[in-house]
Amino acid sequence: MDAVDPERLARWWAEVLDHRVESHSPREVVIGPAIDGHPRIVFLRHDDGHQAKNRLHLDLRPDDLDAELERLVNMGARHVDVSPPVEPGWVVLADPEGNEFRIIRPAR
Template sequence: MGSRWYALIVDAVDPERLGRWWAEVLDHRVESVSPREVVIGPAIDGHPRIVFTSHDPEAPARNRLHLDLRPDDLDAELERLVNMGARHVDVGQPENAAWVVLADPEGNEFCVIRPKR
């Protein structure tokens, strides 16, 4: 049991520009582009990905970088992480979100994503 590192999330004012720049720097491929998100990853196995998301510089301060984890069993992993000292965090995520936001013992936020079905 446990989680696999799925992605590093980077808040960006211009996700497409920054994502394409890092793809070139790291010799990664651009996996997807949408108005609010650009995903890049290594050509071999695609993990971990780097996801550049739209960030409003006027928005309240939050972590500009965070990890996304994808466990095999969401509920068991959430219990394990909380028992290890993580805590649930409300950052305004929708009630039906496909992820759960936690903070590590020092307050650094990270997301645990529902497994693929």
């Protein structure tokens, strides 16, 4: 994932996903699960910032959408308006650098 500040964004996503920072350098930070496994996410320094629609976005499916939404907004995520209107089963947010992702209500 390109980032203006890979260290900050990687730490943010590590907290969201309950991952840990595995390695870091001035140009690259890698996060992964606390136990050995995949996937790992690499954050690369890219000084131009978020400029266009994401080519890839994450969908998070927490046990409690409302609680997770509150937690992520408190961490610095922001709501994103999408057109046409969003289905009631999911919410679109953006991380601190504007990368969009969805929180999806689990199927019952």
